[in-house]
Amino acid sequence: MDSTNAGLDVSSSHLNGELPTRTAAAVAAGNLAAKLSKATGRAGGIIGGRVTLALDPHALARLCKDRTVALVTGTNGKTTTTMMLAKAMSVIAPVATNHSGANMPDGLVAALSTDQTAPVGVLEIDENYLPKISDAVQPAVIVLLNLSRDQMDRVGEVRHTERNLRTAIARLRNTTVIANCDDVLVTSAAIDADTTIWVSAGGNWRGDSTSCPRCGMRVHGGATDWYCDCGFARPTPTWSVADGKMTSPTGESFELALRLPGSANEADATLALAASSHLGVPLRPALERIRTITGVGGRYTTLTRNERVVRLLLAKNPAGWAETLPLLAKSPDHPVIIAINGREADGRDKSWLWDVPFERLQGRTVIATGERSADLAVRLTYADVKHTHVPDPYQAIDSVAPGAVELVANYTAFRDLKTGLSNGS
Amino acid sequence: MVRDSVVRIGLVLPDVLGTYGDSGNATVLRKRLEWRGYRSEIVDLAVGETVPNSLDFYLLGGGEDRAQTLAVAHLTANPGMQEAASRGAVVLAICAGLQILGHDFTGTDGVTHRGLSLLDVRTTAGTWSRAVGELLTTPDPALLQASMTGFENHQGHTQVGPQARPLSKVVYGTGNGDGGDGAYAGRVVGTYMHGPVLARNPAFADLLLSWAVGEPLAPLDIPVIEKLRDERKRAVQALATRRKRLLRF
Numbered sequence A: 001m002d003s004t005n006a007g008l009d010v011s012s013s014h015l016n017g018e019l020p021t022r023t024a025a026a027v028a029a030g031n032l033a034a035k036l037s038k039a040t041g042r043a044g045g046i047i048g049g050r051v052t053l054a055l056d057p058h059a060l061a062r063l064c065k066d067r068t069v070a071l072v073t074g075t076n077g078k079t080t081t082t083m084m085l086a087k088a089m090s091v092i093a094p095v096a097t098n099h100s101g102a103n104m105p106d107g108l109v110a111a112l113s114t115d116q117t118a119p120v121g122v123l124e125i126d127e128n129y130l131p132k133i134s135d136a137v138q139p140a141v142i143v144l145l146n147l148s149r150d151q152m153d154r155v156g157e158v159r160h161t162e163r164n165l166r167t168a169i170a171r172l173r174n175t176t177v178i179a180n181c182d183d184v185l186v187t188s189a190a191i192d193a194d195t196t197i198w199v200s201a202g203g204n205w206r207g208d209s210t211s212c213p214r215c216g217m218r219v220h221g222g223a224t225d226w227y228c229d230c231g232f233a234r235p236t237p238t239w240s241v242a243d244g245k246m247t248s249p250t251g252e253s254f255e256l257a258l259r260l261p262g263s264a265n266e267a268d269a270t271l272a273l274a275a276s277s278h279l280g281v282p283l284r285p286a287l288e289r290i291r292t293i294t295g296v297g298g299r300y301t302t303l304t305r306n307e308r309v310v311r312l313l314l315a316k317n318p319a320g321w322a323e324t325l326p327l328l329a330k331s332p333d334h335p336v337i338i339a340i341n342g343r344e345a346d347g348r349d350k351s352w353l354w355d356v357p358f359e360r361l362q363g364r365t366v367i368a369t370g371e372r373s374a375d376l377a378v379r380l381t382y383a384d385v386k387h388t389h390v391p392d393p394y395q396a397i398d399s400v401a402p403g404a405v406e407l408v409a410n411y412t413a414f415r416d417l418k419t420g421l422s423n424g425s
Numbered sequence B: 001m002v003r004d005s006v007v008r009i010g011l012v013l014p015d016v017l018g019t020y021g022d023s024g025n026a027t028v029l030r031k032r033l034e035w036r037g038y039r040s041e042i043v044d045l046a047v048g049e050t051v052p053n054s055l056d057f058y059l060l061g062g063g064e065d066r067a068q069t070l071a072v073a074h075l076t077a078n079p080g081m082q083e084a085a086s087r088g089a090v091v092l093a094i095c096a097g098l099q100i101l102g103h104d105f106t107g108t109d110g111v112t113h114r115g116l117s118l119l120d121v122r123t124t125a126g127t128w129s130r131a132v133g134e135l136l137t138t139p140d141p142a143l144l145q146a147s148m149t150g151f152e153n154h155q156g157h158t159q160v161g162p163q164a165r166p167l168s169k170v171v172y173g174t175g176n177g178d179g180g181d182g183a184y185a186g187r188v189v190g191t192y193m194h195g196p197v198l199a200r201n202p203a204f205a206d207l208l209l210s211w212a213v214g215e216p217l218a219p220l221d222i223p224v225i226e227k228l229r230d231e232r233k234r235a236v237q238a239l240a241t242r243r244k245r246l247l248r249f
């Protein structure tokens, strides 16, 4: 294991004028398209990225050349960790980042095009795009958070994803993978990397990794001591986090004291700190920057509608719910509204609802809402959770008593409600 | 069966089979028994442990190729489920579970693996692109009147031999790939529907439960399940309309 810092030459802002002519022209065209698109009221970034990529398919590689690039991927927590790592890196250099969740090639190109002089790129990547993008970018660091089932009908089996990541990571040279060794699938994907830094970041969800990704047999033990009879076993971490306290390889220990709630955010912060530390950022100032984050893409923030103070939470798969249920348990008196949609971006298959232990919501006021709320209502019925079924989410909010309310939504339901409630719907 | 005995439901190899929320089928069975005053127990039958032949109900879920071959090896060495089936225990197998109950199955790697030969079916890799989406069928009228609804995600082409019958006729979706979905023989039943299938199809759940308890069961009135079934049928109708097809169900 190599835990020396990779270091970073912050004086090298060099990109402008050094891009090949074709890339420079493509970036200029993309930025123009983004500007025009924004002027007409659309989200400009991705459109700009698409234009750039169409004119120069190698734009991504060229935009990353000579930059120090960190890629962040995994099933849950990508946006949060990317934002944290970008904040931490900003201690020593300007950072180009795509923290809006635009995590496919066009979104990356857009982020890098608008910020061409920043010597650091911190980029969130959809896990299924990682092989293609890491080949092009040759990143200094990949942060691998967790792997679990998400939208299976759309992107295929998580184990298939793991094998693709494993192959892509194994062929990279000079890349350090910062990986959560409490996650069996992450470990399998990262273990053949050139250099690995293992982080014990925990995880409440084991449903997708009870069988070994290497031999198919049952994995024994818990998050911090798992092993398989074939010899595949949890590596020893140099970083760890437990009960809100992070420990670094030198034995330094800090209370994370984040303003974002829950253990998932503590895990993400520790992985971000391990990455920034490897890239040369001192630990304390990095953590100070991370602590300034109060919301991620509208998550955890509260919005008010008709005297209901709504806290918006995103949970789009069983692993997300494994983190969300303990969070809800901290406010047992608040009603819980659950919004489930089933559009393309959410996945049409709602069978994962049966892998969430909704039984833990028994005794609370629960409202099922969203376009696929009938699926949820049936699940809650079999979980013996008394609930009302109000398909329209705004009516669902109005149906509870004024005061605090927890609203947990999956992807498009969350996105629409965030916008709707912010605009006074 | 008398009511003070316990209906024992085995979840077969949930640690390797059972993606797609398939354990939800066990939840549905237990609750539908409980609401009618029957006691039940769910037994996890993990890899490496012997499989008892004393249970009333065995559930097998989906899983990928490697999980399937592992499951066949384990269940061949520990044939408790097959012994129970031969004396009339109920077996419900979903997707990959259906495939391993057959004589053989060919995985996406092109390799043919032996199955358990508990159902007269064989599965090859379908030549079509992966079947992913809503599946709507009309079950064999000898079993059920209500249509069946579920979600499929597989690439198997399953042929049903003379010792078994297709469970249902496909109205929309792929199923076995030849117009039918699943298969049954006696009380051994397989389908490509997850969703989970028993949550979406209460009449099917009650049919299997009546086999397990040995008497007909009083109906349960749960309106939201009918709402869900109507909604899924309408969704399928809308998909078919887009392809200019009129569905009858």
Ligand SMILES: [Zn+2]
Residues within 6 Å of the ligand: A212, A213, A214, A215, A216, A217, A228, A229, A230, A231, A232
């Ligand atoms: Zn193993």
